[in-house]
Amino acid sequence: MYTYMLFQAAMSSRRVVVFPSSAELGPVLARLVCDRAQTALNAGRSQFTLGLSGGSLVSLLSKELPAQPGLDCSKWVVGFCDERVVPFDDPESTYGLYKNQLFSKINIPENSILAIDHTLPVEECAEDYARKLNQVSSNEDVPVFDVLLLGMGPDGHTCSLFPNHPLLQETQKTIAPISDSPKPPPCRVTMTLPVVNAARCVVFVSTGGSKAPVLKEILEGGEGPALPAARVAPSQGELLWLVDEPAAASLALQVERPGPGARL
Numbered sequence: 001m002y003t004y005m006l007f008q009a010a011m012s013s014r015r016v017v018v019f020p021s022s023a024e025l026g027p028v029l030a031r032l033v034c035d036r037a038q039t040a041l042n043a044g045r046s047q048f049t050l051g052l053s054g055g056s057l058v059s060l061l062s063k064e065l066p067a068q069p070g071l072d073c074s075k076w077v078v079g080f081c082d083e084r085v086v087p088f089d090d091p092e093s094t095y096g097l098y099k100n101q102l103f104s105k106i107n108i109p110e111n112s113i114l115a116i117d118h119t120l121p122v123e124e125c126a127e128d129y130a131r132k133l134n135q136v137s138s139n140e141d142v143p144v145f146d147v148l149l150l151g152m153g154p155d156g157h158t159c160s161l162f163p164n165h166p167l168l169q170e171t172q173k174t175i176a177p178i179s180d181s182p183k184p185p186p187c188r189v190t191m192t193l194p195v196v197n198a199a200r201c202v203v204f205v206s207t208g209g210s211k212a213p214v215l216k217e218i219l220e221g222g223e224g225p226a227l228p229a230a231r232v233a234p235s236q237g238e239l240l241w242l243v244d245e246p247a248a249a250s251l252a253l254q255v256e257r258p259g260p261g262a263r264l
């Protein structure tokens with residue numbers, strides 16, 4: 001019961017925000033990222049740290065972020081919530097997609113983009129990437145990102161944390177290797193739940209009707225063990241779910257429906 005009450009308390013800071021479609025969601029997401037960057041820098045931090053995910057986020061951010069008025073990314077440090085261990089010119093490389101679609105359009109310094117070394121075997125690649133994240137300020141050795149942007153698969157996975165996978169129990173590593181990903185490609189590195197839940201702000205972006213059943217299970221509770229995305233509950237930070245109407249179609253809980261130009 002006590003655990004349940006703690007769970008409910010953590011959930012109370014969660015916001016579920018519904019948009020008619022990605023066309024309305026995208027600009028609000030981009031504004032949110034820029035606002036949190038401003039907050040970080042105004043608070044006297046020397047850098048704004050952002051974690052990116054793949055999937056539909058790549059094209060959404062690549063369209064909306066460069067369109068933000070007065071965008072200045074010179075103090076941004078960008079990492080990846082997970083990454084496929086493939087060469088950067090492979091169409092499966094998340095870094096490769098962002099490099100072509102986004103990084104070429106905004107002024108993030110090249111050495112502030114923390115990419116994996118895909119030439120290493122997956123275990124060493126994870127250790128190497130964990131060391132790279134040491135340049136993000138940390139709390140008890142866990143990097144604390146200002147904002148993490150996450151996607152969610154129709155199976156409830158997020159980052160490369162898949163349902164029923166032992167990595168869900170990982171508490172020692174900040175970045176873990178996975179060589180049996182049920183979704184190809186099999187070799188990946190991923191942030192672990194302690195890192196995700198240490199972030200100041202975690203934003204899920206989930207769109208499309210195929211997400212409706214799993215979104216309902218994650219946000220309103222299901223009978224089986226908690227799915228990976230349901231285990232995301234930042235201990236001190238904000239949790240936002242930005243979804244479109246088709247994804248939200250089965251939800252009974254109270255949601256926000258902001259108008260155009262809204263700031264979250």
Ligand SMILES: O=C(O)[C@H](O)[C@@H](O)[C@H](O)[C@H](O)COP(=O)(O)O
Pocket residue numbers: 053054055056057082150151152153154157158159160183205206207
């Ligand atoms: O590495 C991956 O396989 C993808 O990054 C994946 O985890 C993605 O984030 C989700 O499947 C959500 O995808 P959509 O945003 O396209 O729904």
